[in-house]
Amino acid sequence: MKKSLKKLVAMTVCSLMLSTALTGCGTKTSTSGSSTSTSAPVTLTYSIWDTNQEPGMKAMADAFTKKNPNIKVKVEVTPWDQYWTKLEAAGTGGALPDVFWMHTNNFDKYSSANMLLDLTDKIKASSDVKLSNFPTPLVDLFVNTGKNYGLPKDYDTVGLWYNKDLFDKAKIAYPDSTWDWAKFLDAAQKLTDKSKGIYGYTANLDTQQGYYDFVYQNNGTILSDDKKTSGYSLPATKEAIQFYVDLSLKYKVSPTQAQFDGGMNGGDMLKSGKVAMGTYGSWMVADFKAAAQKDTSLHLGLAALPKGKTNATIYNGLGNVVAHNSKHAEEAWKFVEYMGTQEANVIQANSGAAIPAFKDVDKGWTEATKEFDLSAYPAMLPISHIFAYSKSKPTWEPLETKYLKDAFYGKTTVSDACDKLAKDMNAALATEK
Amino acid sequence: MGTELNKHKKLKLSKAKLSDYSWGYLMIAPTILGLIVLNIWPLIQTFYLSFQSSAGFGITQFVGLDNYKKLIGDPEVLSATINTFKYTLVVVPAGVFLSLIIAVLLNTNIRGKSLYRTIYFLPMVAAPAAIAMVWKWLFMSDFGLINLIFKGVGLPAVNWLTSGGTALFAVIVVGIWSSLGFNMIILLAGLQEIPTTFYEAADIDGAGPVSKFFKITLPLVSPTMFFVVITTLIGSLQVFDYIYMMIYKTNAALGSVQSLVYLFYDYSFIQLNKGYGSAIIVWLFIIIMVITAIQLKLQKKWVHYD
Numbered sequence: 001m002k003k004s005l006k007k008l009v010a011m012t013v014c015s016l017m018l019s020t021a022l023t024g025c026g027t028k029t030s031t032s033g034s035s036t037s038t039s040a041p042v043t044l045t046y047s048i049w050d051t052n053q054e055p056g057m058k059a060m061a062d063a064f065t066k067k068n069p070n071i072k073v074k075v076e077v078t079p080w081d082q083y084w085t086k087l088e089a090a091g092t093g094g095a096l097p098d099v100f101w102m103h104t105n106n107f108d109k110y111s112s113a114n115m116l117l118d119l120t121d122k123i124k125a126s127s128d129v130k131l132s133n134f135p136t137p138l139v140d141l142f143v144n145t146g147k148n149y150g151l152p153k154d155y156d157t158v159g160l161w162y163n164k165d166l167f168d169k170a171k172i173a174y175p176d177s178t179w180d181w182a183k184f185l186d187a188a189q190k191l192t193d194k195s196k197g198i199y200g201y202t203a204n205l206d207t208q209q210g211y212y213d214f215v216y217q218n219n220g221t222i223l224s225d226d227k228k229t230s231g232y233s234l235p236a237t238k239e240a241i242q243f244y245v246d247l248s249l250k251y252k253v254s255p256t257q258a259q260f261d262g263g264m265n266g267g268d269m270l271k272s273g274k275v276a277m278g279t280y281g282s283w284m285v286a287d288f289k290a291a292a293q294k295d296t297s298l299h300l301g302l303a304a305l306p307k308g309k310t311n312a313t314i315y316n317g318l319g320n321v322v323a324h325n326s327k328h329a330e331e332a333w334k335f336v337e338y339m340g341t342q343e344a345n346v347i348q349a350n351s352g353a354a355i356p357a358f359k360d361v362d363k364g365w366t367e368a369t370k371e372f373d374l375s376a377y378p379a380m381l382p383i384s385h386i387f388a389y390s391k392s393k394p395t396w397e398p399l400e401t402k403y404l405k406d407a408f409y410g411k412t413t414v415s416d417a418c419d420k421l422a423k424d425m426n427a428a429l430a431t432e433k
Numbered sequence: 434m435g436t437e438l439n440k441h442k443k444l445k446l447s448k449a450k451l452s453d454y455s456w457g458y459l460m461i462a463p464t465i466l467g468l469i470v471l472n473i474w475p476l477i478q479t480f481y482l483s484f485q486s487s488a489g490f491g492i493t494q495f496v497g498l499d500n501y502k503k504l505i506g507d508p509e510v511l512s513a514t515i516n517t518f519k520y521t522l523v524v525v526p527a528g529v530f531l532s533l534i535i536a537v538l539l540n541t542n543i544r545g546k547s548l549y550r551t552i553y554f555l556p557m558v559a560a561p562a563a564i565a566m567v568w569k570w571l572f573m574s575d576f577g578l579i580n581l582i583f584k585g586v587g588l589p590a591v592n593w594l595t596s597g598g599t600a601l602f603a604v605i606v607v608g609i610w611s612s613l614g615f616n617m618i619i620l621l622a623g624l625q626e627i628p629t630t631f632y633e634a635a636d637i638d639g640a641g642p643v644s645k646f647f648k649i650t651l652p653l654v655s656p657t658m659f660f661v662v663i664t665t666l667i668g669s670l671q672v673f674d675y676i677y678m679m680i681y682k683t684n685a686a687l688g689s690v691q692s693l694v695y696l697f698y699d700y701s702f703i704q705l706n707k708g709y710g711s712a713i714i715v716w717l718f719i720i721i722m723v724i725t726a727i728q729l730k731l732q733k734k735w736v737h738y739d
Contacts, residue, residue, distance in 0.1 A: 088489060088702075088705065091489075092489075092490050109489060109705075113489060113490050115490065205683045257683060257685075258574070258592060258595040258596075258685070259574060259575060259595075261680075261683055261684040261686075262572075262574030262575060262577075262593075262594055263569070263570070263574060264575060394704055395705075395706070398699070398703055405682075405683050405685045405687075406685055408683070409595075
């Protein structure tokens with residue numbers, strides 16, 4: 001009798017362990033009823049990477065659900081650093097989110113691998129969405145072999161943020177349209193006060209918000225128009241990067257990259273009044289807005305970037321895409337379609353999330369933030385250059401950091417670093433068909 | 434007649450043994466299943482992947498030994514191997530030795546013994562990411578606590594994380610610090626197995642504490658030491674998270690710190706070249722196997738089993 005009781009306990013424990021071991025292996029895709037019935041409630045997953053924009057996305061999702069009560073949207077935020085790793089794993093496992101943000105860095109890769117749903121016919125048949133409502137360059141960002149795979153969501157440009165109080169104290173006029181590199185450097189030098197630990201500018205190793213803008217202002221380029229040659233071997237590009245590196249190493253108006261890697265952070269410095277100027281993309285607005293609301297003594301202003309040989313800034317645009325194998329493709333398209341309407345873009349603008357891609361709606365975005373005058377961001381779109389991308393960007397983008405960091409640490413010359421980088425980048429570009 | 438009886442006996446034994454064995458297998462089935470699915474199968478797949486070139490999303494193309502040819506000529510792989518060895522050669526002896534000293538001290542009857550044991554074990558409970566964040570803050574060039582103390586006593590501040598010479602040292606310090614707790618607990622258990630009669634006999638013979646340590650403690654704790662050395666060795670050769678969290682990719686000192694696992698992560702998940710990343714990790718696997726095999730051979734020389 002005792003023996004059979006022992007056996008019973010052993011069997012139960014065994015089966016309990018086995019079942020707990022196996023229940024952990026479920027996938028995280030949304031559960032729902034059948035995909036054919038439109039009345040069964042459906043929950044879509046909408047994957048994004050910016051917490052600052054989460055309220056705006058949720059607002060659009062809520063408005064969509066009001067119009068389509070049986071479709072709910074779950075907004076999931078994965079920080080940028082993990083977003084693409086997670087997405088690739090999901091793509092390999094066939095478990096992509098229903099709707100998600102797409103970035104130019106990765107669009108080619110995902111669309112060429114047929115991970116995205118072809119939206120061309122759906123857009124043509126739609127009465128709510130017209131591609132003519134978006135600037136053509138933004139639409140083209142999500143076109144592959146003549147097919148549309150995404151609807152433009154927003155665009156961003158890079159502008160010059162400055163601390164008004166530091167400028168007032170030094171009796172320097174705020175940055176304006178007359179500013180060029182010489183005036184910018186002069187102001188930065190006057191505003192740097194090492195004894196107080198205050199710098200004029202934060203020239204850290206950054207592409208979109210850093211040296212890229214200077215490169216295009218100097219008539220250089222990062223990538224040739226046909227995407228076959230690296231722009232790093234051009235003298236104009238090297239000259240611009242040299243100026244940028246000199247800001248920290250020669251003119252000392254910025255902390256060095258070594259100091260940034262040792263713990264300093266440009267954004268924190270701007271928000272705490274330790275630096276007079278910084279160049280940031282329009283997606284940073286929510287972050288600075290929160291800082292200004294928390295610390296009412298912080299007075300920041302935004303200006304267009306200073307002119308080099310010409311005016312230039314970097315622009316980029318995100319798109320909303322649908323997974324090719326979404327279990328709720330119709331509902332997912334409906335949501336993406338809704339986000340392409342003027343109504344949704346007005347919601348996006350008013351939330352201050354990002355500058356909507358929908359034409360002429362950006363005014364709402366500018367006015368949504370009372371703390372700063374943001375008109376410089378949309379105003380710069382006509383003179384902007386796309387954030388360089390190509391199919392092999394995941395291969396050459398890390399190379400930029402790998403080679404240029406030695407120049408930022410003063411270990412090699414900018415010219416040598418750029419030559420090595422150009423060589424490897426060209427090799428990567430050559431692998432694209 | 435005799436053989437028939439033997440056969441009958443054998444069958445009888447088999448039935449009972451069979452029942453025993455099947456229960457045994459049933460008991461270990463969950464763990465073995467987990468090991469096969471989560472460890473063995475990915476291991477085989479990684480081997481397979483190292484002979485492929487990957488375009489992402491599981492789409493691969495067979496390229497034979499191309500990845501390995503690239504591996505042999507790659508200076509980055511060579512320097513990562515050297516960095517990994519440098520890290521291991523310091524962390525293993527220093528870490529194990531320190532843990533042993535602490536374990537010996539905590540094996541005596543000092544006051545607050547339990548409290549000290551808990552304090553030394555606490556790092557094990559903290560997540561590696563949290564540990565790395567705190568140590569990074571301590572090592573910060575301009576505002577870190579260590580440099581503040583240095584400046585306070587008149588020493589020059591050191592760029593711990595951003596200069597080639599000290600960056601690896603900083604990671605080593607964190608590596609040793611975080612391994613002390615686990616090793617100490619295991620060694621403590623090993624120490625407590627040593628019968629006190631040996632020490633009593635030594636006392637009668639008039640042996641001092643140092644003599645007792647080298648002649649009694651060390652030989653008798655050597656089986657436990659062997660386990661601790663092997664696990665710390667394998668763990669150190671796989672160092673990644675502290676490097677990833679403390680040394681950014683924009684840090685020029687990264688080249689003198691990055692380990693083989695870091696390189697694997699970079700190639701597989703950032704550059705999305707899983708084929709080459711797998712080849713790198715197979716190389717590390719071979720290194721670990723060879724070192725462990727050597728250790729197993731050497732154990733006959735220094736490990737005393739009674």
